[in-house]
Amino acid sequence: MRMRKACLRMLALLLPLLVLVAWSGQGAAAAGRGKIVLDNQELALPKGVVLESVNGSVMIPIRVVSENLGYEVSWDKTLRKVTIRQDFKEIQLYVGSKQADADGVPFTLNAAPRQATGTVLVPIRFVGEQFGLGVGWDNxxxxxxxSGLSPDVSPVQPAPSPVASPSPSPSPSPVIGSPVSTPSPIPAPSPTTGTVAGTASSTPQTAGGPAGAAAGPSTQVMGAAFSANQLIIAVSGAVQPIITTLDSPSRIVVELPGASLAADFAGGRLEPGSPASQGTLDVSGYPLISGVGYSMSAAYPSTVRFEIQTTEALPYRLNVDDSTGLITVDLNASDTGGGGKPVVVLDAGHGGSQPGAISAAERKEKDFNLAVIQKAGALLQKDExxxxxxxxxxxITLTLQDRxxxxxxxxxxxxxxLHANxxxxxxxxxxxxxxxxTYYTRSGSLPLAKVMHAHLVKGTGFKDNGVRAKSLHVTRETTMPAVLLEAGYLTxxxxxxxxxxxxxxxxxxxxxxxGIIEYLGI
Structure with missing residues (x-):
């Protein structure tokens, strides 16, 4: 629960940063009514509708968005119920009620849908999360x-780069693999792992390129935050971070060559007497982190440097997501239950009294799921x-919560x-x-979803239906990166x-x- 609250705090902090990354330079909304911009195109608002934020939820007329994204929207006047469908996803909201339903899973909204000037206003953040829609709000x-793009497809990017992520900030994920004393280069897109070494390490570690590779001339650091034991940096433009570990005191240094701090850099705080080009981030509540500082060199091209000061040796994980403009240094290290090896849970969907889907030939989904999972598990166990x-x-029969x-x-x-559809x-x-x-729920699971989906399609040879965001119990309630694979259709x-x-x-x-080995980087 504490981690979930930390994630929510991080989301609230980073959303303004992402809005700055994606949409800096936009003009003011006309006549104070507000605007809706979908994939860089402004949508027409119904007459008399004014966009507003209620309890942190932005309310918009759902028909405006649905007509442009191809959602099916129906209205039950008697029940005052709005039903929104797309493909195989369905959510239900009720005017005047904070209770909602997504594929049979109940949710409580921050703000209740309401009627205004002949249309229904709904909280777009909830709708966006359910349908994999990227959402930003310039208050x-x-x-x-x-952004209505599929989460695994990057848009054509103007400068600055638009955010095309279904959720603006990553959730915490455990450090993966055994820590190493000296980081070594790992080609992108595999995430990077390492540890603060007992002695100084002069070997820098880069993501996607050689040490010292410069960022594009327009790369700016729009904001940064330290939350959920992660350093999150929001950038506009491409950059290849260089990460180095130092000792006495223990530090993790992240350098962004060719980048500069944006004029409206958000998230940091200046120390008394310090220039605007340097400052610190709030690390209260993290006893193993003694400080996080940032600075920008005066040289041209400049380099932005972040330094994480730690009280003891801590493993880390570096992830660079070009689609969101987010650089994450994850310090959520923990002892695994596998004798120092990463622990992977393989879940064969359904079972026992729950057969799952039944094919035309009366074959049961549960049998397919178990057969493949046992084979995959045997391969991993042999690999050791x-x-x-x-x-x-x-x-056997298991509930979702059992899993x-x-x-x-x-x-x-x-x-x-694993499932069959x-x-x-x-x-x-x-x-x-x-x-x-492939389905995921929490944005921290998106990198895993991308890797596993590529291997899923290769394994089945079937049509690529993409990576999709969906609120599923096992991918929502777990705290580690979690995905659900739908191999193919039994129908x-x-x-x-x-x-x-x-x-x-x-x-x-x-x-x-x-796919598991690739994602773990081992």
Whole structure:
């Protein structure tokens, strides 16, 4: 619970930074009514509607967005209920009530939907989170910025780069792999791991390029924050961080070559008498962190430097997400339950009295899930670089919370759930829908989702349906990076026949294991 609160605080702090990254230089909203900008295009507001923030939730007319994104919106006048659908996702909101429903999961909203001038206003943050819609809010000029792009597709980027992330800030994720005393270069996009060494390390570690590789001339550091035991830096433009560990005192130094502090850099605080080019971040509540400072060199091209001072040796994880403009140095190190090896929980969906989807040939989803998960687990156990924990190894019934509990009790570093999909027969072309897709809920799971999805598609050979944000119990309630893989559709006879072959199951098991190893960087 404390980690979740820390994540929420971090989200609240970083959202303004991301808005600055994506939309600096925008003009004021006309006539004080506000604006909605979707993928750089301004949408027309209904007459008389004024955008406003209620209890931290920005309320917008849902039909304006739905008409441009292809959402299906229906209105039940009797129940005063708004239903929003897209593909296989459905959410329900009630005018005047803070209670909402997303695919059968209840939610409590910060602000209740309301009617105004013939339209219904809904909290766009909730809608955005459910449909993978990037959301930003400029409170000064009353502008809502939306990105309807798929979270694994980067938009064509003007300068400064727009944010195309379904959620603006990453959730905490455990440090992955065993710490090493001297960092070594790791090619992007694999995340970087290391530790504050007992002796000074002069070997810098870069993400995606050689040490000293310069950033683009327009790269600016828009803001920074230290929260949930992570240093989060928001930048506009491309940059290749250089990370170095030093001793006496122990420090992790992150340098951004060719970057400069933005004129309206947010998040830091100046010490009395200090120039505007240097300052510190708030690290209260983190006893192992004695300070985080930042500075900008006067040379040209300039370099922005962040220095994390620690009280003892701490592993770290460096992640650079070009799609969001976020650089994360994650210090959430913890002892694993696997004798120092990362712990991976493999979850075969359904089981026992819950068969899952039933194919036209009366094959059961639960059998497919278990067969592949056991094969993937066997490969990982033979590899011996990770500790594997199964939620089930036989045909037993587990609740969703049972699966979450197993992962939490194991101190898991990763949670991978496997399923096969199905379409209701009431849906149009129900037996024609096909392809593989990967779901995640918390933004900290997005890097894992991207890696695993590439291997999922390679393993099945099916159509690539992309990475999707969705509120699923096992990916929402777990605290480690967690994804749910939908291998294919049992209601599609071609895919169903392939899913139950040994060749596809073997291939998919190999790719699941390979994706886990790739993400862990071991």
């Amino acid at each position: 000064r000029d009353k502008i809502v910025y939306l 670089r990770v500790t594997v924990v199964f939620t089930r190894t036989e045909d 979450v509990h197993i992962a939490e009790e194991a101190g898991a570093n990763l949670f991978i759930s 199905a379409m209701p027969k009431t849906a149009a072309n129900w037996n024609m829908v096909n392809g593989s897709e 599609n006879t071609t895919e169903e026949s392939s899913l139950f072959t040994g060749d596809l199951q073997d291939a998919l098991a190999r790719e699941i294991a390979a």
